[in-house]
Amino acid sequence: MDQLSPAEKAEVESHLVTFPELRNELKEIERTLEIYAASAGIKSPAGVRERILDAIKNDTGGSGKAKVRSGGFWPIAAAIFGLGILVLGYLFYQKDQDTKQLERDIALVRDTCQTRTNDLTRQLDLLRQLTEPNNKILPFTPTPGFASTDLYLHINKVTKRNFIQVRNLPALAANQSFELWSIKPNQAPAPLNVFDVPASGLLEVTYVEGTEVYAITIEAKGGVNTPTMANLIGTVSVAGI
Secondary structure, eight states, rough: TSOOOHHHHHHHHHHHHHTHHHHHHHHHHHHHHHHHHHHHTTOOTTTHHHHHHHHHHHHHSSSSSSOOOOTHHHHHHHHHHHHHHHHHHHHHHHHHHHHHHHHHHHHHHHHHHHHHHHHHHHHHHHHHHHHHHHHHEOOOEEEEGGGOOEEEEEEEETTTEEEEEEEEEOOTTTTTTEEEEEOOTTTEEEEEEEEOOOSSSEEEEEETTTTTTEEEEEEEETOSSOEEEEEEEEEEOTOOO
């Protein structure tokens, strides 16, 4: 009522004087809607109060003078009650939609946190391995055609784990990858890992017992079974360490 102009307020008050029963009904419906909206944390849709008041005016003739007629109270009360049910239904629907969106947001945050936790766990595991007492750090020797190659092999023959630390690698074409090879005496090079530049600068690669030299070449995307020696970028000897 406080949101109406003086003229509108006087008109509605006139209707409520004619039908005093409506005053309590109107207050009760408004109170119910306000309590629900406050508990749900949302505002009532714009125009709810105006539609309730319009229902009163329409059922009393819409003029400044109220029409007194037999049984006039119950149709008006039913209209107000029906409108209240409609508004409550809308508020429940909005609350349900807000709840579902909140659940989706929480699930997204939970998944993101889990992904980041897994990434951090892997990085911590890498760092622990690099500080193992039996860990050895060996530099790759770049080949003349790829002198900018700057790599280190972290090898631990006790835990039998290998890591490559990348400081610089040659640029790759879109259809190329790096490939790691294990070289043993009197045997053909054995293909191991196919990789691109690791985002973290550290990459765990396969440890092969008996390997004397690890080598890296540039190959077609996905790797090959026989190394392209013209694309050999570096080697590291692990014999006798």
